[in-house]
Amino acid sequence: MTVLREYAEALGLRAATDQPDGRPDGRPDGRPDSRPYDEVVGPDGTLRPAWKPMAETALSITPATLSRIGHDVERFLADDGVTYLRPGARPQPWRLDPVPLVIDPTQWRTLEVGLVQRAELLNAMLVDLYGPQRLLADGIVPAAVVFGHRGFHRAVARPSNHDPRPLVLAATDLGRGPDGEWRVLADRTQAPSGIGYAMENRRVVSRVLPELHRDAGLHRMEPYFAALRSALLESAPGDQADPRVVVLSPGTHSETAYDQAFLASTLGFPLVQGADLTVRNGEVLMRGNGDRLERVDVILRRVDATWSDPLELRGDSRLGVAGLIEAVRRGTVRVVNGLGAGVLENPGLVPYLPAASEALLGEPLRLGSIATWWCGDPVQRAEVEQRLAGQDLVVRTLEGAIVEGTPEELLARIAADPYRFVGQEQITLSRAPTWAEGRGAVGRPLTLRTFSLRYGSAYRPLVGGLASVRADDSGLPPCSKDVWVLKESPEAADQGLADVLPMTHTRSVTVLVPRALEDMFWSGRYAERAEDLVRLVLATQALAEAPDRPAGPTRPQTSADVGVEVMRGALGRLVGHVHAEIDAELRSLLLDADRPGSAAQSLVALRRAFSGVRDQLSPDVWRIFTSADRAAQELWDNPHSLQIAESGAEMLHGILAMQGIVASMIRDEGYHSIRMGRFLERAMQLCQLLRATTTVRRGLEVDRAVLDAVLTSAESAVTHRRRYRGYVRTGGVLDLLIMDRDNPRSLAFCLHELRLHLDQLPGSTGSSRPERLLDDLIETVDRTEVAGLVAIGGVGRPNLEAFLDQVHAQLVRLAEAISDLHFTTGPAPRPLNALPAVHR
Structure with missing residues (x-):
């Protein structure tokens, strides 16, 4: 079957x-x-x-x-x-059901007409509500519905702020009732999200169901993204030859951070946060490295309007740009969608949309909504009160939030403030088969999100969309579906776009904001930190599993035993000690993401840093983490000591793949920041490793075992054998790991690479503090002799100890100086309501 x-x-x-x-x-x-x-x-x-x-x-x-x-x-x-990040939770894997939602082209054609008309109506309403307000003056829409909604912002409601096309991209959530007709569940106009997820769904499903995808004859989605790029460029105010468009994001903690980054990367526009922008002389400027400021012409907004300008809207916002509304008033920047577009998401407007369509468009509304009643109207309120006893009504606030409670409690809340509530019919949503392991195909309710773009002079819906499978009594989690709309004929143009409007072919000057450079700098540091610790874990594990170590609690202590304790001491210097038993300790270093300094924590931090600059990176980067996650899961599942080495090696392979990805990056400021962070961290880790292992004499056999482990963890064992024919002495190891400029793992090599990459940043002038500190470090290493470092004083090497401590302290100062010069753009934003009061 x-x-x-x-x-x-x-x-x-x-x-x-x-x-x-x-x-x-x-x-x-x-x-x-x-x-x-x-x-x-x-x-x-x-x-x-x-x-x-x-x-x-x-x-x-x-x-x-x-x-x-x-x-x-x-x-x-x-x-x-x-x-996908739900509020208050950690990022969760995006869920996609492999069985697509397939829509017949005839049905889609009817739906498309309704979607285009609805987008035109919403745009006309937005123009009217923030302009002449004829709908309010003529009583077509009650003023209390509009002014009582928190998405209506008076700061932008003025004739001088007139924009005939404030709605560039809209989304509409649809549900199909038992009669087979689609109804609008909600309009998404403020910052409609999901189009990136829709594209990702298509990519994945086309790979896992290639035969079905080939037989279907679908509309490709790529032309729609090209049209979106063109529409945003065309939105620029004035006659800009090469307008700059940015995607404004709340940051990596946003629910749809992936969607925002995907959109920015696909469209080729910078992904920025509020702190990356500033307003001067009524213009929005993007901060570049050093003192550079680049004018911004179009902002594709993913920050809710309430948080977009702390000067005129919410004063405690750290997500927006102070002065943005003034720049919009002056017409120097275009915000997509317009600030204040969120008022159209008000469910209280739904009962008045048919009349608004007649008044503004002169035609009946084609695509209806689910039945909705605004409680500020006595007749509609009576309908809500009558239906509350049933199970087919839900009460919402004007902002769309569901109000919970018994019918009696809901009646009391409505009676206290009827203008704030609406009642909405609950329809029985259509079902589609959703795959459940062990249970087969389970029919579950779904909704469809469609997208409409103003392209040229008309709105064009995306032929397809994003289907969401709702939670129900099946016990299965929500998920998404790809949406397939079949072509009416094989030769039909994809998305109905035979040709995208022409765009400029001039090469744009890429500018990375200091925040992005800092994320890249730290990604290099975290990657190196994780790699060095995993190598140290593997070297310690290999020494602990050495075949010449006899078993048994009463066995005599061998040089390998002492060597293991020395290597554990090196680990302890980096991350501290948690477990007395060595296997538990090494497992913890690979798996415990809450342990400061562990490889697991460094990988979590690396993922977070990369998430902030996802738009700048190859998609292959994320396979690093997939590889590490699978290796960690294997270690969780397997209690044997051998699995520590197996999983550690798999993690290491994933981390090393990053170097190949970075090597393919364009040689811009981001590339140099990553490499700079990597070599700085490598130098710091090397100082700590040598400080814990080579500054004390422990006997010939123990020193040899320890030095072998040090060379292995520093990936220099093969080079050392070639240089010194396997003769392991402290002097040779120090010469290779400190002085040898041809060894990529040596301190001298790291410092010279640091200098090369530091020189490429715009803020480097040849005499800046980071350059001076680095030149002093290089000079210190150059004038140091290995013979002096290995000199014995008692049982230790005091010269080596002092040298390593001095270099490490100087590296810490260098890191701070680099951050101050190249990544800091001034004091962090402070909420206006936190500023001290001024007494006259």
Whole structure:
């Protein structure tokens, strides 16, 4: 039995049970059928028309095949680093069901007309509400609905702020009722998200279901992104030859941080945060490295309007740009969508949309919403009160939040402030098969998010969208689906876009904001920190598992035992000690992300730093973390000591892959920042390693065992054997790891590489403090002799100890100086309500 056949048969059995008279399309009493509309199987048990062109392939998919495909989907999403962050939680993997939502082209054509009209209506309403306000003056829309909504911002409601096209990109959430008709559940106009997730879903599903995808004949999504890029460039005020567009993000803690970064990367625009921008003389400027300031012409906003300008809106915001509204008033910058567009997400407007359409467009509303009643109107309020006793109504605030409580509690809240609430009908959403391991295809409710772009002089919906499977009583978590809209003919243009509007072909000057450079600098440091610690763990593990170490608690202590304790001392110097037992300690260093300095914590920090500059990186970067995650899971699952070395080696391979990815980057400031961070951290880690292992004499055999482990952890064992024919002495090891400029792992090499990359940053003048500190360091190393470092004083090497402490302290000062000069743009933003009061 194949998946869809089994699913169709199960639906047929339920239909027969629910319909005693066997009628598939109605109830025996003649009332409309309230059973959910199924997106795949019709009332007669056959596939819907949209699925019939793919019937042969679709009906051949077995549970075993779909199970394998489901695992492939999870792996591909993990490799791409696709996450979703719910408020108050850690980033969660994005969930994608492999069975797509397929829509017939005839149905889509009707839906498309309604979506275009709705976008035109919302744009016209936005122009009116922030301009002449005819809808309010003529009583078509009650003023209390608009002014009572927190998304209406009076600061931008003035004739001088007139923008005939404030709505560039809109999203509409749809649900299909039992009658098969789509209804609007909500409009998303403030900062509509999800188009990046939709594109990622298509990429993954096309890879895991290649035959089905090929047979379907779908509209490719890429032309729509090209149109979006063109539309944003065309939105620039004035006649800019090469307008600068940025994507303004709340940061990596945003729920849809991946979506924002994907959009910026795909469109080729910088991903910035509020602190990366400033307003001077009524213009929005992007901070570059050093004193550079680049004018910004268009801002694709992903920060809610309330938080966008602490001067005129929310004073405690650290996400926005002080003075942004003034720049908008002067017409020097275009914000997409316009500040204040969030008022259109008000469910209290829904009952008045048909009349608004007649008034502003002169035509009836084609795409209806779910039934909604505003409680500020006595007649509508009475309808809500009457329906509260049933189960088909939900009460919301004007901001859309669901109000919980018993019918009596809800009635009391509505009576106290009726203008703040609406009642909305709850429809029975359509179902679609969703794959569940061990349970087969389970029918679950879904919604569809569509996107409409103002391209040229008209709105164009994305042919497709993002389907979301809702939580229900199945116990399965929510997930998403790819949306397939079939072409009416193979030669039809993808997305209906035969040709995208021309754009400038001049090469833009890339500018990285200091925050991005700092993230890249720290990504280099975290990567090196993780690599060096994993190498040290592996070297210690190899020494602990040496074949010449006899077993048993009463055995005599060997040189290898002492060597293990020395290497543990080196680990302790870097991260402290937690476990007395060596296996538990090494496992902790690889797995415990809450342990300061551990490899696991460094990888978490590396992922966070990369997330802040995702738009600048190759997608291959995220496979580093997938590899490390799988290695960590294997170590969690396997208690044997051997797995420490196996998982550590897998983690190391993933980290090393980053070097190859970075090597392919363009040689811009970001590349030099990563390399600078890497060599600075390598030099600091090397000083700590040598300080813990080579400054004390412990006997010939112990020193040899320790030095072998040091060379292994510093990836210099092979070079040392070639240079010194296997004769391991402290002087030779120090010469190789400190003085040898040809050894990429030596201190001298790291310092000279640091100088090369530091020189490439714009703030470096040849006499800046970081350059002076680095020149002093290089001079200190150059004038030092190995013979003096290995000189014995008692049981130790005091010269070596003093040298390493001096160099490490100077490296710490160098790191601070680099940050102060190249990454700091001034004091951190402070909330206006936190400033001290001024007394006259």
